[in-house]
Amino acid sequence: MYQYLSGILTIIAINVTAVCGLTVLTGFTGLFSMGHAGFMSLGAYASVIAMLYWHFPFIPAMIFGGLAAALVGLIVGYPTMKGKMRGDTFAIAMLGFSETVRLGLSNIYPYINGALGISDIPRYSEAWVVTLIAAFCVYITYRYTRSKHGRIALSIRDEETAAELIGVNITWEKIKSFMISAFFCGMAGCMYACYYTFITPNTFSTTTSNNLLAAVVFGGMGSVTGPTIAAAILAMLPEMLRFVQKWRLVLYGAVMILVMLFRPEGLMGGREFSIKGIARWFRKIFSKLNRRAGEVSK
C-alpha cells in the first residue's frame, strides 16, 4: 500500500514542481506555452548525464538539470520575446520547440542513446524528498509572485503597453519568467527520470505539456496555490478513476470540461488558498443560509 501511495505522491510532487514554473510564465506573465515538456526533457537528460557520467549526487544533478533547461530557455526566449511573440504565436512556437527537442534527442546517440533512451537511472526520487522539494518550490514561487518581480509580471499580463509606458523592460521581464519556468520544469524532469528510472525522448510528450498548461488554467491564473491544487488533482484523477476501467480517460476529460464550464476562472480564480479564506467562505455561506431561513420564517 505504502509504495502505491508514495508513487502517486511522487507524481503529484513532480507535477507541482513543473506547474510552479508555468504558473510564473502563464498565470502571472500571461504567456501560454504548449511546449514545456521540452524543458522537462532537457532537464531530465542533462541531470541524468551529470549523474551517470560525472557522478553528481541527486540534488546537485537536479539543479544542474534546471540550470541547463534555463539556459536553453534564455537561448529560445531571447528571439521569441524580442520578436514580441505572445498569445497563440508563442504557444505554437513552444509546441514547435518541444517537438524539436523530442526529435533532436531521438537522433543523438553518443551519451544519450537516441530513441532507445537511457535506462538504469538510480531511483532517487523518494516520495518525501520530492514532496519537500515541491513544497519549497511552491514557497519560492509564492514569494516571487508577491515580490516586485511578480507585480511587474502581472502588469505585463494585464496591460503590456501600459507596463512598457511606465518603464518596465518587457523583453527582459518576459525572458526572466521564461527562464524561471524552464528551471522548474528542468528540475521536475530530473525528478521524473529518477522516479521512472528510464527515459526516452517520448517520455515527455505534448500530452505532458498540455497537462501542465491545463493545471495552471484549471487552478486559476494569477494564483499559486490554485494551480498547485489543480496539479495534484490532475495527477491523482487517472488513478482515482481506475474503477471505471477503460472509460477512465474519457471521464478525466469530462471532469476537465465540467470544471472549466462552471468555473471558467479556475478553481481559485486569482485568489490564494488559506485557512482564513476558507473560514470567510463558510461564514458567507452560513450568513446566506441564515438570511434565507429568516425569510422563510417570516
Place this chain on the structure above:
Amino acid sequence: MKKLISLVLALVMALSLVACSSTNNQANNGNASNNGGNASDDGGDAAGQLDTDNPIKIGYLAWASGADAYMGLVAIAALEDRIEEINANGGLLGREVQLIWYDISADFSESVNATNKLINQDQVDAIIGPDGSPFAITLGSIVEEAQVPLLPNCGNAEVTINDDGSTKPYVFRVAPQNALTSITMAHYAYNEMGVRTVATLSESTNISTVEAVDEFVKEFEALGGEIVAQESYMLNDTEFRAQITTIAQAEPEYVYMPAAAYKEVCNFAIQLSDMGYSDSIKILGTDGWYNPDALAVAGDALDGCVVVSALDMNSENIAPMVEEFAEKHADLNASLHLYALYAVNALQFLEYAITTAGSTDGPAIKQALEETTGVEMITGGSWYFDEHHDPVGPEFTILSIEGGEAVSLGVYSVEQ
C-alpha cells in the same frame, strides 16, 4: 447555482479520492475478473471444491484505451477465457484464479503506479504484461524488491537485462526479442528471397521500431545487402507520401517496416498503392503489426508483403482459437492477435510454475520458471527460458500476404 454545482463537483472529487484510498477492495472489484461463478456452474465435481475465498491473483498491465486499445482489450478477453477454463477444471492448487487488470495507456508513469497497485493493494501472485518495452524496462527493480514475477510480452533487450549485463531476476519475457526477429528477417530476405536492396522505415521515437531497424541494418549489411534509404515517421502519423517519394527514388526491392501497431502499415501500404508503387516496392514486416485486422483494413494493398512472426495465426493450433474468439467476442470488433496469444502463453507458464512449485510464493514461481525444460504451449511448441530469461522455443514462421490472406511459407531459423 454555479457555485453550488462547483461545490458538488469538488465534493464528488474529494469523496472519490477518499473512497479510492480507504476501500481498496472496491476499486479492485471493478477490474477483477471473477470467473468463479461460471466455474461452479459448469465445472462439476472439480469446481465444487474450488477455494474461492483464497484466490490466486494474476495481474495484467494492459494498453486498454486510446487508438491502440485493441492491444489490451483483446488480450484481457483472451486471458479471461483461459482463466474461465482453468477454474472450470478445478483452478490451480484447488484455488480459484482471478485476473486483475489495469490500464496503463495515459502516460509512462502509469506502468509503475499500476504495478505498485497490483503488488501493494491487490497483492497479486504474478503479473503479465505490459506489451510495450518502455513500460516494462523500468519494472525490473520494483518486482525484484516485491519478489513478484513479471512476464512482459515485449521485445527490447533491456526488458530482461540490466545495463551491466546481469539478468533481472523476476522478469521473464514471453515474446521473442526484437533483435532476433530482425536478424531472422534479414537472413530470410537475403538468403531465401535473394533481396539485395532494402529501404527502412521506423517510427522515429519508438524504442522497439528503432531497435528493430538498427538490428536489421547491421545484419543485412553484414550479409552483403545494401540499405538504400532510411526514413522515419512520427507517432500517430497517417500521411506517408513524403517518405514514399524518397524511398521510391532510392529504388529498393523491399521496405523493412517493423511498426508497433498495424494502422501505420495499412496507411503506408494503401498510399504506396495509390501512388502506383505497389508493384515495384513491397513491405517486409514483423509480428508487431501482423494482425488479421490489418489484412482486412489494407485489403489488396498489402499483397506481396512478407512478414516474420513467432506465431503462425494460420497454424492448426491457433486458427481454431482465432475463430472461436471471433464468435465469442464479436462485441469487441477486433480479432485475436499475436500479443494476446503471448499473454496467454505467459499465463500458461504461470499455471505450470504454480502447479510445479505447489505454491504461489514469488521465489518458488521464479525457480520453477527458471528450471523448466519445456512447457507445451496451446499455440504450439514447447517453450522454456534461457539464462537471460528470454523464451527458447518460439519458431519464426515466414508469411506471405496474398489476396488479403497470410499464407505460411514455413518455419525459418537462422543457422548459427
